Amino acid sequence: MGSDYAIEAEDLRRTYKARTGWLKPKRTEVEAVRGVTFTVGRGELFGLLGPNGAGKTTTIKLLNTLLIPTSGSARVCGFDVESQTREVRRRIGYVFGGDRGLYDRLSALDNLRYFAELYGVAPRDQKRRIAELLDLVGLAGREGERVEGYSRGMRQRLHIARGLLHSPDVLFLDEPSIGVDPVAARELRRTVADLAATGTTVLLTTHYMAEADELCDRIAVIADGRIQALGTPAELRHRADGRRVVEVEAYGVPESAVDALRGLPGVRETAVEARGALQLLTVHSDAHVDVQGDVLRELAGIRLGRVDSREPTLEDAYVAIVSAA
C-alpha cells in the first residue's frame, strides 16, 4: 500500500460517446468529467458537491472501477483503478441512492448472504457480520421479509448494510439520502459520521448542503465536469464573503420581475425556488449595498410572505461558486 492517501485522482477525464439513428447515424460526445484532480486522506470524510449533471456520479464511478477513465489516472488505497481492479474492489464499498439495485423477491437476509459471499466475507464471519449490520441500520427483526415490501428508507438502509458487509477501507456514498425522510436522513448522517470516526474513508456526493456542512472534513464543489472550489466547509463559506443575501417568499412572481431584480445595482445573482404555490426568491448582493428596498419596490403588487436579509451560508457560497462556473 504505502500511500498516504486513500484516494488520489489525477487529471481524470471521461467522455461519453453515443450513437443514435440507423440510416444517418448521429454521433454525440459529452465530456462529463474534464480534468478532476484531488486527494482524500485516510479516514477523511470528503464531500463532492454539485448540481445535477455536474459529473459527481461519473467521478465516483471512475474511482470505484465501474468506469474506465478516458484519460488521467486514479488510485484507491494505492491501487490503480484501471489495471488493479480486483485489489481496489476488495477495499471499497459502494452505496447509491434510490430504491433499485436489490433483489426484490428475496429477503434482506438473503440479499446480504448473497453479497457477503460475492464480496468475500469469510463464511465463519458472515452470520455475525450480517447481524451487526442489520442492527446498525435498524433492520433487525425485519430481515426475513421480502425487499419488495420495504419502504424506500428501508431499502436505502439495506443498501448501506450491503456496502459495509466486507468492512471496506473506503466507502463511496452516491447521494445516499435521496428520497429518504428527514428522520431517516438524520440516522444516516449519524451512521456515516460513526464510520468515519472509526477510520473508514468516506467519499460522499450530495445535493444537500446541510448534510455536507455537518459531515464533511473537506468539500469539493464540482460543476461542468471540473472542480470549482475545494476546502473545508468554513473555507468555502468565505467564498461568499463580501455578500449579503435577501430572501423573499412570494406568490406568482413573473419572469420579468426576476429579470428586473437581476438588473438592480449591486445584485450579483438571483435564484427562484418553487415550493408548492410559494416561490422563494434569493438575491445575492454586494455586502455594502442595501438592495432590500429596491427588491421590494420591484415586487410591488405581488403577494409577499416573509422577507429576510442575512449573512451568507455555505449554501449561498455554493450558489456563488456554481453560478460563477
Place this chain on the structure above:
Amino acid sequence: MSLLRVLAVGTLMHVKQLSRSPFEMAIALVVPIVQATLAVYLFRSGGEQHRLLEAAVGAGVMGIWSSVLFGSGGAIQSQRWLGTLEMIMLAPRRPVLVILPITIATGLTGIYALLATLIWGRFLYGIRLDFAHPVAFVVAAVVCVVALGMFGLLLAATFVLMRNANALANTLEYPVWLVSGMLVPITVLPSWTGPIAAVLPTTWGARALREATSGGPVWPSVGVCLGISVLCLALGGLALTYVERRARAAATLALA
C-alpha cells in the same frame, strides 16, 4: 471450496429470485404442457403409443432450453434492469463466478417444466413413468441442467454484445428444438443439420435423457454433453472478461 460455495450460494439465490416471479413461473409451466399435449396427440396419431413418455420428457427438455435461452441470453440485461448489475460486477471476483450462478439457475428453473410435463402426462394421459434407467435419468437430468447453464454463460456473454439479442433469442428457440432432436429424431432431418446438432450440448443432453427413458447407452451422451459445455464455459468466461472491460469503457453497466 470457496469457489464452489460462491457458485452454490449464488445459484440458490438466483433460483429463489426467479422462482418467485408468478409471471415467469406461469410461462415456465404452461407453455411446456401445451407443447407436450401437442406432442402426445402427434405421437398417438402416428401410432407411436409406446413413445408417449418420450413426448413428455422431450417437451420438458424443450422447456429447459427455453428457460436457458431466454433466462441466460437475457441474464445481463435483466440484472441491468434490476439495477443489480453494477453491484454484482463490483465484487472482487472473476466475472464468470458472478454470472455462471445466474445461468445455472435458469437451467434449474427449467426443471419445473420437465416435472410439469411428467406429472401432466402421468395424471391426465395415464403415461406410466417407466424409465429404462431411472438412476441414469436423474443423473442425465442434473448434467443436462448444469451443462445448459454453462452453455447459457456463453449465450449471456455473446448476446450482450449484440444490439438485437432478443430477436436472435426468439429465432433460436424452435430451430434448436428441432436440430437437437428433442422431439423428432435427428436422423429424419436433412443431413446438413448433422454437424450443427453435433456441437450443440442440447443435442447430447436430450439424447442422454431419451436413452435413459427408452433404453440405450446413456453415459457416452452424458460425457459428450459435459465436454461441450465445459468448452462453452471456457469460451463464455473469456468472453465475459472482454464484455466487462468493454462495458466499463462504454459505460453500459448501469444503462437501463
